[in-house]
């Protein structure tokens with residue numbers, strides 16, 4: 001099915017990886033994702049570009065990608081339901097090739113506005129959505145999560161599936177998400193956090209700086225976005241959010257992607273000279289997690305409802321209006 005969509009190349013390129021890492025902060029992620037090809041990078045039947053959720057032995061990369069998308073939607077508080085009736089509207093920031101949007105529309109009854117900065121991904125995702133007959137439920141816009149072209153207080157949810165670490169800066173995204181959410185709306189991310197600062201000169205510090213710092217440059221992650229779960233929570237609260245919940249799922253993501261990247265069926269998708277890099281990528285995901293330097297988290301935060309409305313509702317409950325108050329004679 002994916003082959004009928006525009007833009008498939010699925011090539012990594014040794015030179016591209018080196019160029020991407022050297023250029024680091026000078027490029028935006030658009031360049032990186034053009035290196036990573038036009039879809040179906042790691043398996044023929046899916047365009048997912050995330051680590052996957054391998055908790056219950058999904059059996060394929062496609063199933064692991066679906067499992068991660070579903071886990072994020074559930075963590076955000078959306079219920080699985082019939083797709084016949086759209087019940088909530090969300091913005092999906094960093095939608096990649098749009099795989100998760102089809103799942104969220106069908107299984108969670110969501111209407112979706114997707115934002116992405118990588119043009120070939122947008123074209124392929126839009127073709128997928130049209131092919132699935134979901135163009136009335138999923139709309140794509142070329143825009144950044146740091147300047148969202150959506151009216152204030154317009155949506156029920158903002159989801160970012162493995163993309164917020166890219167945003168320059170994640171804080172700007174928090175501010176924009178807060179603005180466009182209705183009171184009571186939820187922001188949820190599947191994200192990678194740094195558990196230790198890139199500092200120090202011991203041999204271990206140097207290995208950490210090399211691996212995490214090198215990964216940061218390759219993936220075009222601003223240095224300002226490297227912080228841990230507590231800081232993540234504090235920054236969300238500073239943006240106005242409440243009820244922040246952070247759940248570590250590193251054990252269900254990093255080992256699975258390492259196994260996938262080292263499986264013969266994955267390696268043979270790449271030209272022989274690129275295979276060592278793909279293997280190395282598996283280690284580069286796994287080692288920093290194993291060493292306790294990074295983690296993968298699901299994060300949820302709620303935009304509070306205005307206090308005045310909540311207070312007057314409470315007051316209304318305590319002192320019902322004369323019309324609705326039961327009459328002393330019980331009539």
Ligand SMILES: C[S@@+](CC[C@H](N)C(=O)[O-])C[C@H]1O[C@@H](n2cnc3c(N)ncnc32)[C@H](O)[C@@H]1O
Nearest residue numbers: 048049050094095096116117118144145163166
């Ligand atoms: C790791 S991929 C994840 C894609 C998809 N969510 C998935 O799970 O397959 C990160 C995505 O974030 C997008 N992205 C990076 N920076 C962005 C920004 N500032 N605003 C919107 N999207 C961005 C990239 O183009 C890419 O599609």
